[in-house]
Every structure is written in structure tokens, then in C-alpha cells.
Amino acid sequence: MHAHGARVILRGLRAVSDFEYEFQMAGMNRNLHPEVETLFLTPAEQYMFISATIVREIARFGGDVSMFVHPAVNRRLKAKLPASRGREAPMALMITDECINCDVCEPECPNGAIPRDRKST
Secondary structure: OHHHOOOEEEEEOOOHHHHHHHHHHHHHHHHHOOOOEEEEEOOOHHHOOOOHHHHHHHHHOOOOOOOOOOHHHHHHHHHHOHHHHHOOOOOOOOOOOOOOOHHHHOOOOOOOOOOHHHOOO
């Protein structure tokens, strides 16, 4: 940051839950580098649900993320994660607190997220 002469850090706040962490980080940055200012931006309502983690997960399984990222970012994602590496996205019909990824409990899916005809025996 100092090598480029940057004096401002831009951070996005999607939800109130982001604020506490970002506020602590801004305080620490101010303590370490008082000359650097942190600015918080909030997204338009239609983008509040988007996170880098979600975009990476969609891209990892070969989904189209072009409506969520800049074209340069989309090209890098495609180069880094080529065509989901031959894997299909896992099917999930119902997500519960116990579900993390349908690949974990397949073939014994406890909530019926994997149709019986797809379950291996």
C-alpha cells in the first residue's frame, strides 16, 4: 500500500454483520497507519447478497458469474477454474443447518437432497 502511495482503503459492507469486523479492522489500520483513511461503501440492494465466496463457488462448479464481476475478473476466474474441472455442481433441494456440501454425505443423504435414482449403492 505504501509502495503505491495509497492513502485510502475502500471496504464493502453488505450487511450489519460485516460492520463489526470491518470497524475493528479500520481501527487497527488507523492505529498502525494514522495517515490512511478507511471508507466503507454499501452495495445497491440487488447486489447485497453477493460475496466473493459465493462467486468463487459458482465459478468453481462452472456457473456463469459474468453478471456479478468485471469482465477482467471473469476471464481470470475462467482461466483459474477451467470448466469446473469436469465436475457437475452438486444438487441440493433442501439445505439444513447440518448440510454443508451434498458431496459429503452422498449416498446417504439424510434430507433427501439427492434423488434415489442418483444415489449409488
